[in-house]
Amino acid sequence: MIASMDAAVCNPSLGPSSSSSCYVSSRPSFCPDLRRSSVRLSSEVFKVKIGRLERSLCRSSGNKLSAVIASASQTSVSDPISTPSRNDLSDSLKKSNEASLILIRHGESLWNEKNLFTGSVDVPLTKKGVEEAIQAGKRISNIPVDMIYTSSLIRAQMTAMLAMTEHRQQKVPIILHDENERARTWGRIFSEETKKQSIPVVTAWQLNERMYGELQGLNKQETVERYGKEQVHEWRRSYDIPPPNGESLAMCAQRAVTYFCDEIEPQLFIGKNVMIAAHGNSLRSIIMYLDKLTTQEVISLELSTGVPLLYIFKEGRFVRRGSPVGPTEAGVYAYTGKLAQYRQKLDEMSH
Numbered sequence: 001m002i003a004s005m006d007a008a009v010c011n012p013s014l015g016p017s018s019s020s021s022c023y024v025s026s027r028p029s030f031c032p033d034l035r036r037s038s039v040r041l042s043s044e045v046f047k048v049k050i051g052r053l054e055r056s057l058c059r060s061s062g063n064k065l066s067a068v069i070a071s072a073s074q075t076s077v078s079d080p081i082s083t084p085s086r087n088d089l090s091d092s093l094k095k096s097n098e099a100s101l102i103l104i105r106h107g108e109s110l111w112n113e114k115n116l117f118t119g120s121v122d123v124p125l126t127k128k129g130v131e132e133a134i135q136a137g138k139r140i141s142n143i144p145v146d147m148i149y150t151s152s153l154i155r156a157q158m159t160a161m162l163a164m165t166e167h168r169q170q171k172v173p174i175i176l177h178d179e180n181e182r183a184r185t186w187g188r189i190f191s192e193e194t195k196k197q198s199i200p201v202v203t204a205w206q207l208n209e210r211m212y213g214e215l216q217g218l219n220k221q222e223t224v225e226r227y228g229k230e231q232v233h234e235w236r237r238s239y240d241i242p243p244p245n246g247e248s249l250a251m252c253a254q255r256a257v258t259y260f261c262d263e264i265e266p267q268l269f270i271g272k273n274v275m276i277a278a279h280g281n282s283l284r285s286i287i288m289y290l291d292k293l294t295t296q297e298v299i300s301l302e303l304s305t306g307v308p309l310l311y312i313f314k315e316g317r318f319v320r321r322g323s324p325v326g327p328t329e330a331g332v333y334a335y336t337g338k339l340a341q342y343r344q345k346l347d348e349m350s351h
């Protein structure tokens, strides 16, 4: 069952037993090297629909994970703002290996509004897109966020930042600049307390929208009239047929899913709650990986702008919890003990 991923598809408020109302992907992390890592993973053997994809995309993840764990008490590239101590780390590993993962496609951009192919062109949000991002923030305002990943494009970054203005944690999202030594040095923070009140935001071009090649800047409707509905649908939704001089979804997945496996999944393993603000196609490829969709199934996967999706990463598996409909949505918190405790703490703090 594959469908458009918005609130209408899934009703997580029905709680953990609502699997009939919600497409739940209970999958093991299938990066092969991660299974051999020192973190205990389920020994159950799962059939993997997109084995070739996972093998080619996730090869290096085990090394990365070991590196994250080994360096967690020192400076970590992906978490220079708030580095867990070795004790914190082993505690979080012992506790549950559980974390939440929020995926959010950027709000409406000025070129979405004009119905233009955008791809790698860096276009900002419309007013409606700004509002969508704020609304998305309200919907996830009670879900913990320790790390944010965005693409290098302004529409995803605006969305992440605007969404965080609504967050109850009230930590400050801070963009990490890693482009050169000077950027790293000049962006340093010298107060441990301030670091604790910050959320690192990592920007990565690998999460960018697929490069739409010679379609970039063309009107989608006019392109249909010129090349025909079928041809345009093939360019937009087929798995491995690229638009002229652009990236196919497979090519986009090659970079986006590899990045997810190498950089993001290790953070989830050590218990970090992660939000990713990215794009229709980079997120479609990541969802394909998380939900083990086939190359046929992913064709009908559509993501709306500004709609957050929640996954729980637990014992090495991703479970999709749908799209939180509001900040008090019970089912989301009922699902895991850790989230329930977090929610309780937030409530206590505000009383």
Ligand SMILES: O=C(O)[C@H](O)COP(=O)(O)O
Residues within 6 Å of the ligand: 116, 117, 118, 119, 120, 209, 212, 236, 279, 280, 281
């Ligand atoms: O890049 C674009 O034009 C859109 O953000 C995604 O376009 P699509 O729905 O045609 O893939």
